[in-house]
Amino acid sequence: MTTVEARTARRLRRDDPLDEVRSSFLRLAERFDRAGAGSLHATFVVDVAGRGPTTVAIQDARCFVSPGAAHEPDAHLATDPATWLDLVEGRVDGIAAFLAGRLVVEGDLALAARFETLFAPAPGATRVxxxxxxxxxxxxxxxxxxxxxxxxxxxxxxxxxxxxxxxxxxxxxxxxxxxxxxxxxxxxxxxxxxxxxxxxxxxxxxxxxxxxxxxxxxxxxxxxxxxxxxxxxxxxxxxxxxxxxxxxxxxxxxxxxxxxxxxxxxxxxxxxxxxxxxxxxxxxxxxxxxxxxxxxxxxxxxxxxxxxxxxxxxxxxxxxxxxxxxxxxxxxxxxxxxxxxxxxxxxxxxxxxxxxxxxxxxxxxxxxxxxxxxxxxxxxxxxxxxxxxxxxxxxxxxxxxxxxxxxxxxxxxxxx
Incomplete structure (x- = not known):
């Protein structure tokens, strides 16, 4: 992809944040840190407004991402598209988003706080x-x-x-x-x-x-x-x-x-x-x-x-x-x-x-x-x-x- 094409793709993603949200889950799975997850078995539901729920399951040092909401997840995270993209790209961390009211959490707060630590930091992350x-x-x-x-x-x-x-x-x-x-x-x-x-x-x-x-x-x-x-x-x-x-x-x-x-x-x-x-x-x-x-x-x-x-x-x-x-x-x-x-x-x-x-x-x-x-x-x-x-x-x-x-x-x- 040429530089012009890359810039065009980024502009189109900004014009359609939900499309960017869809691809963000794939990028998140690619950054999964097997060593950091260790023996953790946990299920998270991420509900992005306008996109609907997505399940992120951590099992046997592997990460599975699937559409829809799992039954009785360990933690449920709800936010808007802009905040979710900020989280995935490292422009804000989950703790700051939660305290600012941009991220709503139900279930296991400790697991929710650990969620982003299960993935390698995004390039240019403000805080790890x-x-x-x-x-x-x-x-x-x-x-x-x-x-x-x-x-x-x-x-x-x-x-x-x-x-x-x-x-x-x-x-x-x-x-x-x-x-x-x-x-x-x-x-x-x-x-x-x-x-x-x-x-x-x-x-x-x-x-x-x-x-x-x-x-x-x-x-x-x-x-x-x-x-x-x-x-x-x-x-x-x-x-x-x-x-x-x-x-x-x-x-x-x-x-x-x-x-x-x-x-x-x-x-x-x-x-x-x-x-x-x-x-x-x-x-x-x-x-x-x-x-x-x-x-x-x-x-x-x-x-x-x-x-x-x-x-x-x-x-x-x-x-x-x-x-x-x-x-x-x-x-x-x-x-x-x-x-x-x-x-x-x-x-x-x-x-x-x-x-x-x-x-x-x-x-x-x-x-x-x-x-x-x-x-x-x-x-x-x-x-x-x-x-x-x-x-x-x-x-x-x-x-x-x-x-x-x-x-x-x-x-x-x-x-x-």
Whole structure:
């Protein structure tokens, strides 16, 4: 084909985007990354407005593309022709499109986030996402990695959540300054879910697992950002392995919940995590209502995102391993000592790693009064109270979180 013919073909495709959409699926299949897919078996339905659904099935390290919608796919992606072509050609990535409301997802959010990592990047892609699997003492940890910078940043999710709860921060930080790793902690998301025996799912065990992730990926030290329980794990990592942590940022970070200490003796004598192995029935409306309670102003998040998150939670709750991990971590947090020589607050005062804490005035899970406790324990820490925020600032105020965290990381790096 001559240069003139090629230009004419491109112009005709622009005039008929649906024709270009049809050929885009063929180009996508040609870029399938067999090694990246590994042993994954998953079915995606991509519904492009005006084109109708197309099924993309990944089986036995092969990619099959067929017209029509598969029955009960693992993830359903819906978008318009222009956005789909931007995704295929690498002009935008799926995370950015989802957060901007250009891509609607139903079903397994983690699989949907992994979708584009199953294919070789398009030439000139603005940003490349990678799915990484890391074996830490027999437990496989899945993460999404983005960014080409030489400053590593780890994102640790909260109790019951997964790496997708940090998509806005991943989207905001990943670039030429930072290499960002969003992890599924053991027991959650797509990571392994070992039985809750011994010290598994204690905050110390979780911190050691994250430390193992750093070692296996040859990351000498990193900035660690955690939401809720993830903030507690990040703090524990700094206390147990201070040389591996450049700084800690806690977003609605879990602490020692002193008001629950009367329950600690009961939790030590019982094993409620094994009761969680029994099937659990929840209504979708209850789950969506619970997700809205995490925000001061639920209207800041599009309704489609609540539906997507609720579907993801419902899928997770079908897994008894996830339910036991959830109960085990909750038990560990509830048993945390708030007083005494080995208590959380006493140990926290010995933390020599720079820390930055953000609390939400309207956080219904982590009482905002703990901000003063942190200031007392760590006089050198940076502590902020956001009066227009709930429990998940990274979703309620994503741009503000990105700006503040970027400034914090830059200040720490400048002082190294």
């Amino acid at each position: 996402l990678r799915t990484r699997h890391t074996d830490v003492r027999g437990v496989r940890i899945e993460s999404i990695v983005a960014g080409s910078g030489d400053t590593p940043v780890l994102l640790l999710h909260g109790l019951g959540a997964s790496k997708v709860s940090f998509l806005p921060t991943l989207d905001g930080l990943a670039g030429d300054r930072f290499e960002v790793h969003a992890l599924d902690l053991p027991g959650f998301g797509k990571s392994d879910k070992p039985l809750p025996a011994g010290r598994r799912y204690s905050m110390a065990w979780m911190a050691d697992a994250v430390h193992g992730y750093l070692i296996r990926n040859e990351i000498r030290d990193a900035h660690v950002i955690g939401n809720s329980m993830g903030g507690r794990v990040a703090t524990e990592l700094a206390l147990r392995h201070p040389g591996s942590v450049r700084s800690v940022v806690g977003l609605g970070s879990a602490v020692a919940f002193d008001e629950y200490r009367r329950l600690a003796p009961l939790l030590r004598l019982t094993r409620p995590q094994y009761l969680a192995a029994a099937p659990l029935r929840l209504r979708r409306t209850w789950v969506e209502a619970g997700l809205r309670e995490l925000f001061h102003d639920p209207s800041r998040v599009p309704e489609a995102n609540y539906r997507a998150a609720a579907s993801d939670v419902m899928l997770s709750l079908r897994d008894p391993g996830y339910r036991m991990a959830l109960a085990s971590c909750a038990r560990s947090l509830g048993m945390e000592k708030g007083r005494g020589r080995t208590s959380y607050w006493t140990r926290l005062a010995s933390c020599n790693v720079p820390t930055y804490w953000i609390f939400g005035r309207h956080d219904r899970l982590v009482r905002h009064g703990y901000a003063d406790r942190v200031r007392t324990a760590l006089p050198a820490a940076r502590v902020e109270m956001w009066h227009d925020c709930g429990h998940v600032p990274q979703f309620e105020h994503p741009d503000r979180v990105t700006d503040r965290v970027t400034s914090w990381l830059g200040r720490i790096e400048a002082g190294r």
